[in-house]
Amino acid sequence: MKLMYINGQFTKGNANGEIEVTNPATEEVLDTVPRGTAEDVESAVRSSKEVFKSWRKMGANERTSLLHEVASKVRSHKEEIVHLLTLEEGKPIPENDEELEWVANTFDYYAELGRHDRGRVIPPGEHSQFNFILKEPYGVVGCIVPWNYPLLLMAWKVAPALAAGNTVIIKPSEMTPLTALYLAEHCFDGLPAGVVNVVTGFGAETGEPLVKHPDVPVIAFTGSLATGQRIASHAAPMMKKLHLELGGKDATVIAEDADPERAAKAVAYAALINAGQVCTSTERVYIPQSKAKQFTEAIVEHVKSLKLGSGLDASTDVGPMIGDSYRAKIESHVEDARTRGAQVLTGGQRPRDISKGWFYEPTVLTGVDHTMLIMREETFGPAVPLMEYTSFEEAIDRVNDCKYGLGAVLLSEDPKKIKMFFEDVKAGTIWINDPLTDNYAGPFGGMKYSGGARELGIEGLDEFRETKHVHWDFNMEDKSYWYPYGR
Numbered sequence: 001m002k003l004m005y006i007n008g009q010f011t012k013g014n015a016n017g018e019i020e021v022t023n024p025a026t027e028e029v030l031d032t033v034p035r036g037t038a039e040d041v042e043s044a045v046r047s048s049k050e051v052f053k054s055w056r057k058m059g060a061n062e063r064t065s066l067l068h069e070v071a072s073k074v075r076s077h078k079e080e081i082v083h084l085l086t087l088e089e090g091k092p093i094p095e096n097d098e099e100l101e102w103v104a105n106t107f108d109y110y111a112e113l114g115r116h117d118r119g120r121v122i123p124p125g126e127h128s129q130f131n132f133i134l135k136e137p138y139g140v141v142g143c144i145v146p147w148n149y150p151l152l153l154m155a156w157k158v159a160p161a162l163a164a165g166n167t168v169i170i171k172p173s174e175m176t177p178l179t180a181l182y183l184a185e186h187c188f189d190g191l192p193a194g195v196v197n198v199v200t201g202f203g204a205e206t207g208e209p210l211v212k213h214p215d216v217p218v219i220a221f222t223g224s225l226a227t228g229q230r231i232a233s234h235a236a237p238m239m240k241k242l243h244l245e246l247g248g249k250d251a252t253v254i255a256e257d258a259d260p261e262r263a264a265k266a267v268a269y270a271a272l273i274n275a276g277q278v279c280t281s282t283e284r285v286y287i288p289q290s291k292a293k294q295f296t297e298a299i300v301e302h303v304k305s306l307k308l309g310s311g312l313d314a315s316t317d318v319g320p321m322i323g324d325s326y327r328a329k330i331e332s333h334v335e336d337a338r339t340r341g342a343q344v345l346t347g348g349q350r351p352r353d354i355s356k357g358w359f360y361e362p363t364v365l366t367g368v369d370h371t372m373l374i375m376r377e378e379t380f381g382p383a384v385p386l387m388e389y390t391s392f393e394e395a396i397d398r399v400n401d402c403k404y405g406l407g408a409v410l411l412s413e414d415p416k417k418i419k420m421f422f423e424d425v426k427a428g429t430i431w432i433n434d435p436l437t438d439n440y441a442g443p444f445g446g447m448k449y450s451g452g453a454r455e456l457g458i459e460g461l462d463e464f465r466e467t468k469h470v471h472w473d474f475n476m477e478d479k480s481y482w483y484p485y486g487r
């Protein structure tokens with residue numbers, strides 16, 4: 001069993017048994033972790049709150065060096081971490097290599113951004129006064145993380161939160177806690193005890209006590225809409241700062257001028273990376289009616305050529321899904337679409353030649369419409385539903401006909417269409433011709449039901465700093481506007 005990390009110590013805490021962590025490609029148990037409880041959250045909060053007093057006052061140079069040290073330790077352990085991540089999460093090694101690169105670079109980026117400014121000075125109302133704005137840490141930040149990019153989404157919260165002077169408690173997903181514990185042992189070990197804690201457990205048993213704890217003023221959460229809504233309902237009466245990164249149902253629009261072969265590759269990558277289990281996966285594809293045949297044939301041919309298999313196999317393109325219940329969801333969406341008249345052009349089933357693991361064949365569907373679950377609800381699996389449009393305005397209306405607003409992709413070199421797309425589509429990130437590429441300085445997050453938080457960039461740092469205005473008058477004199485008015 002791997003132990004939790006509380007106040008710089010590895011411990012079983014007050015765990016109520018163990019949780020098995022399973023390899024989604026083989027269904028074998030990899031290891032176990034403690035099934036944490038509210039008492040474990042309490043211990044972590046106590047240590048985090050105590051060390052916050054000194055961590056927030058640490059000089060910028062020292063804190064910056066400590067965060068760079070985390071980044072360099074991630075790089076020096078990259079191979080072991082990538083291997084473990086592939087075992088517990090399932091996606092292919094090249095995707096996990098990239099995740100690790102992002103983790104290290106995020107710590108480096110926020111190490112520097114954290115010492116860049118602490119607020120601003122504004123012109124005073126009178127010459128004898130001095131006004132400035134301080135950006136201050138909140139205190140203990142609860143970081144609740146999902147399984148699909150367990151380290152990247154953890155780093156996008158932990159690095160800016162620490163750089164801003166907060167301390168953190170990480171609650172990894174019960175499905176992928178091993179890599180977070182590995183980082184605690186090998187990468188966070190140089191930080192003062194309690195600055196980073198990792199409490200393992202189920203959402204209801206450790207996540208929820210963290211959300212309800214009076215000494216945790218910020219909850220940074222990435223996960224499903226349903227869990228986000230539950231967290232918000234608990235946090236609202238406590239006036240907590242919420243940072244919510246929720247679901248998505250991103251669309252790709254292929255414009256008439258796009259090259260069919262290239263569009264096929266872009267769509268397949270955007271829809272199938274991590275077996276479609278990305279919040280910004282392309283889950284709806286709109287193709288121009290005038291060229292529907294060419295685009296459809298190119299996409300089907302390309303998707304058929306992809307290899308399904310274990311993430312550890314260098315020739316694998318698409319790995320397993322994380323679990324049986326997640327596979328059941330895509331199965332129900334495909335079934336619903338079929339029942340309502342859609343046609344499956346490839347995939348639409350479990351692979352016959354793989355007997356173990358939660359695999360589902362990359363699936364292309366046509367004849368879909370917005371009454372179908374596969375075009376309305378987050379599928380979070382390897383599906384590519386294609387829907388035809390007749391005018392570009394109609395395509396944009398379709399993109400916006402969705403409760404989520406995380407990202408959107410356009411494949412085109414037509415400047416008028418591009419401008420219309422980035423102005424009229426309601427989504428937090430717009431990708432043109434290069435889907436799903438992030439930028440450390442570019443804020444990432446959603447609109448509408450995707451939640452309004454932003455990660456990365458200066459915006460990602462400001463999520464973990466609160467604003468204080470200091471108004472300072474050098475002259476302690478009576479003011480003309482004080483009582484009595486009838487002077």
Ligand code: NAD
Nearest residue numbers: 145146147172173203207208223224227245246247248279
């Ligand atoms: P999930 O909501 O089931 O779980 C996420 C985390 O919340 C886990 O650590 C879980 O243990 C915890 N949790 C569950 N119930 C809780 C509760 N009552 N209180 C506190 N914590 C609780 O989501 P998941 O299945 O792990 O992840 C997939 C979802 O995450 C998808 O909907 C996906 O779109 C979303 N996601 C969003 C982004 C983004 O940036 N917007 C990125 C990745 C994933």
